[in-house]
Amino acid sequence: MRATLSSVEITILVEECAGFTELSAEHGFSALVSLNYDDGGVYRVLVDAGRTGRALLENAKALGLELGEVDVVVLSHRHYDHTGGLPKLVNALKGRPLIAHPAITRPCLSVSRGSTRLNVGLPLEARRTLDEFDVMMVRGPLELTPGVWFLGEIERFYDNSYAIKNFKTVVDGEVIEEPMLDDSGLGIRIGDKVVVLAGCSHSGISNIVRQAKRVARADGAIVVGGLHLIAAEDNVVGDVVDQALSEGVEEVHVGHCTGLRGEAKLLEKLKSKVHKIHSGYKVRIS
Numbered sequence: 001m002r003a004t005l006s007s008v009e010i011t012i013l014v015e016e017c018a019g020f021t022e023l024s025a026e027h028g029f030s031a032l033v034s035l036n037y038d039d040g041g042v043y044r045v046l047v048d049a050g051r052t053g054r055a056l057l058e059n060a061k062a063l064g065l066e067l068g069e070v071d072v073v074v075l076s077h078r079h080y081d082h083t084g085g086l087p088k089l090v091n092a093l094k095g096r097p098l099i100a101h102p103a104i105t106r107p108c109l110s111v112s113r114g115s116t117r118l119n120v121g122l123p124l125e126a127r128r129t130l131d132e133f134d135v136m137m138v139r140g141p142l143e144l145t146p147g148v149w150f151l152g153e154i155e156r157f158y159d160n161s162y163a164i165k166n167f168k169t170v171v172d173g174e175v176i177e178e179p180m181l182d183d184s185g186l187g188i189r190i191g192d193k194v195v196v197l198a199g200c201s202h203s204g205i206s207n208i209v210r211q212a213k214r215v216a217r218a219d220g221a222i223v224v225g226g227l228h229l230i231a232a233e234d235n236v237v238g239d240v241v242d243q244a245l246s247e248g249v250e251e252v253h254v255g256h257c258t259g260l261r262g263e264a265k266l267l268e269k270l271k272s273k274v275h276k277i278h279s280g281y282k283v284r285i286s
Contacts, residue, residue: 003037005147007286008188008195010034010224012277013059014050014085015255019278023062024055028081029199029226029256032065033186035148043145046070046093047186048199049126051081053088059279067092073133074150075100076199076225077183078108078121086126098133099142099150101182105130108178112166120167141215147189149215151208153181158243160204162236163228167202185225187212190285193250194218198225200257206243213248224253224283229262241265253277 014030028051035043046067050056060067070093076082078100108121136142140152167178183202188195194216198208205227213221223244229237241262252266255277267274275283 003039003041003146005035005188005190006038007036007284008033008190009036009282009284010195010197010253011063011065012255012279012281013063013065014048014055015277015279015281017255017276017278019280021278021280023059023279025279026051026055028052028055028084029076030056030082030085031197031224032060032070033188033197035145035188037146043148044070045144045148045186046073046089047197048076048082049073049085049089051084053085055279056085057088063280070096072096072144073098074144074186075104076185077101077180077202078104078106079200080120080123082199083122083126087129090129090132094132095134098130098135099144100135100137101153101184102137102139103182104137106182107170109168109170109175110166111168141211147216149187149212151184151187151211151215154184154203154207154211156204156207157210158204158206158240160202160207162232162240163200163202163204165231184208185212187216189216189218192218193220193222195222195224195285198223198227201225201227204240206240206247209244209247209249220248220250222251222253222285223249224277226256227254227258227262230257230259232259232262234261237261237265241269245269251275253281253283
């Protein structure tokens with residue numbers, strides 16, 4: 001008989017903000033997802049690894065979390081602030097499954113304000129570290145454990161240009177606009193809702209929620225993570241928030257690249273259902 005997911009606890013291990021704690025903060029994101037089943041089983045997913053790995057290890061130790069108990073690592077996308085900490089995980093997680101989109105190793109450039117950063121994608125050391133994991137590159141949704149999916153490549157139903165502007169990549173020797181097809185997330189079905197864990201939402205948070213609802217066959221959604229509204233114009237921020245609400249988003253726990261204007265617009269619309277994440281932040285949904 002298939003076990004049923006009874007609750008999920010998400011602990012933010014790496015975030016820009018440390019909140020009112022003595023934990024470490026850095027530019028980056030990482031979250032530990034603990035899934036509890038009605039048969040007593042527990043399944044743990046580590047989503048992203050932060051920028052350096054230092055904050056991740058320090059905070060996990062301070063919070064009494066044993067990274068060696070993680071069952072699978074999921075990469076939301078290739079950017080250095082989500083993947084740079086991978087080398088620091090080898091000691092604890094060598095040989096464990098690692099799930100990502102096939103474009104995770106593609107070059108990524110940032111061209112902004114007249115300057116170019118040649119590699120904001122998967123750092124070289126992290127790329128070499130991939131061989132230490134049991135890597136699975138998948139384009140489509142993949143159920144990791146009952147009720148929990150890696151969402152795979154996200155259909156761009158809503159415009160997401162605000163979340164990928166200034167990024168470029170290289171294909172067959174040509175520099176082209178970066179579609180960020182590797183940007184994905186985690187979908188967790190609890191009751192009739194889906195909890196959506198997004199790293200940066202370069203695919204557009206409304207698109208990610210839309211796909212998560214379809215995959216999980218859910219009605220409403222709770223969002224945790226970064227929404228990449230930090231550089232979006234006010235009218236775009238308003239449109240994206242309205243789209244997310246139309247897709248059934250009823251509660252958010254956000255930070256990282258969401259930006260002050262994005263958080264303010266969400267607060268205006270959702271009021272007490274908006275929560276600011278930080279290193280050590282926990283949310284439990286049952």
